[in-house]
Amino acid sequence: MPHKILVAQGGGPTAVINQSLAGVALEARRFPGVTHVYGAREGVRGIVNDDLIDLGQETVANLEAVAATPAAALGSTRDKPDRKYCQEIFKVLKAHAIDAFFYIGGNDSSDTVRIVAEEAKTADHGLRAIHIPKTIDNDLVGFDHTPGYPSAARFVAQAFAGANLDNLALKGVYVAVVMGRHAGFLTAASALARKYPGDGPHLIYVPERTFAVDRFLADVKATFERHGRCIVAVSEGIHDDKGEAIITKLLGKTEKDAHGNVQLSGAGALADSLCEQVKAKLGISRVRGDTLGYLQRSFVGCVSKVDQREAREVGEKAVQYAMLGAGDGSVAIRRVGDYAVDYPLVPLETVAGKTRVMEDHLISAEGADVTPAFADYLRPLLGADVLEVARLRAAKVEKAGVLSGDVT
């Protein structure tokens, strides 16, 4: 049974990643054989730099307060370790006699765990290596959903519920861009903002379908003619039939990150460009664009209680699997009821480096909306305390018959 534990956090922060951290730290304390619970600063980078902190010196009250705080309390990294990097990780783990390693992150992180576990086996160093899932993109293969997604989805749904009402009060076209490079789950969550007939978003574009600017304009025109307004949800990752990002097409240039990916988040250019298209081509005057940006993963005060609970539980389960000798793996979430889940330990190979996208039955046939099956899938994840909005019922008053009509 492991004695020295190390936990780290990788990739983009979420509203509940610290729940998993607290789950690991607090659960590990329950095992009398555990002598040390360390955390690495700034993900795997903190390991290779041997920059560790002692979570055994944290109070329960502070761990609980951190658990309820968004972002990544240990710090994170965008480093994507190759084998050489993983060997460096293993070297530090071995030097500290760490025999259980937990990495909270997405599919890149699970790949890191996989390689580190291999290195340990090669060196005959007893190490339990467990991947704890986290990503607002909801793109881990074999998972019903991933911790972090429900809270971000809730933010998106509440943002669109409000934007829909705002746009109903002052009518026009409203385009909001949502995070998601390959998977449209987060953008799709905007559908849960609808309550009354005619509510937006009226159009939802996910990266699982080809985006054509002409088709988009035709969709907006038809919606605007029908409702006198139009709310659009767009994934940042929309692309044309050749796979070229729409933002690149519209702007003619883009920034690329260290991995050669087009920089999508942290700029409002896609929303602005789409709005300009609507103004120029459709002649609609009130056109507004928002980019939900970092708020959708870090806003303080928007969390799904279901997500909170599950993020805590995957951390706890990871420690239990490590302690009870279940082997290396990733703690998956499987839906086993309506609504209930289990947390099986699945092989790292089934998760590592793979990307799930929205299944076909979740996207409407014409490609600019989601299906009722998607709403059924997402609704229980948002928690029972979803906020309701209401409209007036509007019994009209008979006109007094004095209109001159010369003002409007």
Place this chain on the structure above:
Amino acid sequence: MPHKILVAQGGGPTAVINQSLAGVALEARRFPGVTHVYGAREGVRGIVNDDLIDLGQETVANLEAVAATPAAALGSTRDKPDRKYCQEIFKVLKAHAIDAFFYIGGNDSSDTVRIVAEEAKTADHGLRAIHIPKTIDNDLVGFDHTPGYPSAARFVAQAFAGANLDNLALKGVYVAVVMGRHAGFLTAASALARKYPGDGPHLIYVPERTFAVDRFLADVKATFERHGRCIVAVSEGIHDDKGEAIITKLLGKTEKDAHGNVQLSGAGALADSLCEQVKAKLGISRVRGDTLGYLQRSFVGCVSKVDQREAREVGEKAVQYAMLGAGDGSVAIRRVGDYAVDYPLVPLETVAGKTRVMEDHLISAEGADVTPAFADYLRPLLGADVLEVARLRAAKVEKAGVLSGDVT
């Protein structure tokens, strides 16, 4: 005592404007002499179009549900009535024998109420005309603050609290643009996001001070060198020493609205331009920009309970003033304790068409931050249930001494 009441909502929606509407409708029902409570669809436009609904046919449950819903349930308008328009308003009021008129809005709306009241006096038609305050800009002269501002301020503070943590986990420069053309109160609210030493926002730029791009870059550079990161809050209305909007300077073009104002909201260009300046001139690679956009006034699920209560009360007080014959006026909010308020009826002339900006003692001497006096001013408005965030306390683990240093 009035028998027929009309209420309307004008200008930009807020999180609590429907509290004031419910306050009017529910309070009016308490007076046996009141036979009709009407609402105008889409502000004053609904009046001149004689497009009214009967709020007497709304249930209490639905009015309460609407009260808890953001945006403007009656619909709103950006129309800024001149005297001729106000005469049309008065014509419809008279035709319906309306003897009490309530308009929920900002300083333009109070001016409309003022002119309509004058028309009524000229025509010798008994009309009580009351302005009920509302604006996230907090820019009404003679008010301690305006309903709508505390909830929007809470959103801004929570957004920056989250962005600060996110940026702490993945370091870089983060610039977020906040609404506010002339008044920086909403941008200033970002200061309430700070808790720990070194927390952002590190720089806050309000439109009450001249913005110089060179000075901004020097400020960012100094902060980045000190903290390894930098969070910036910027008002959309920042301008240079000649009064030209920074967005116009950086972009070389802008859209203007019907009133000839530069279109500031509903686009991400200012944040993007400032980020590009930081990347190009300071050579910092991880630079991200967000524009809080419409979420700050319409997000479902971010409201100050103090704001909710006060917005309800100004609606109720407006009806009481009209019923008890206090004359025309605007229902102001005065701070009379720490924290307690009164709602005096003030003359429309003291509010109408005037704009309050941040007082000098609320802005730091060097102009890139607020003072502790601002935090003292804002804190009670956010409500007692402000969300706390927490950090780990980070007891360092002694290094194992195996670093090769060849990965990083």
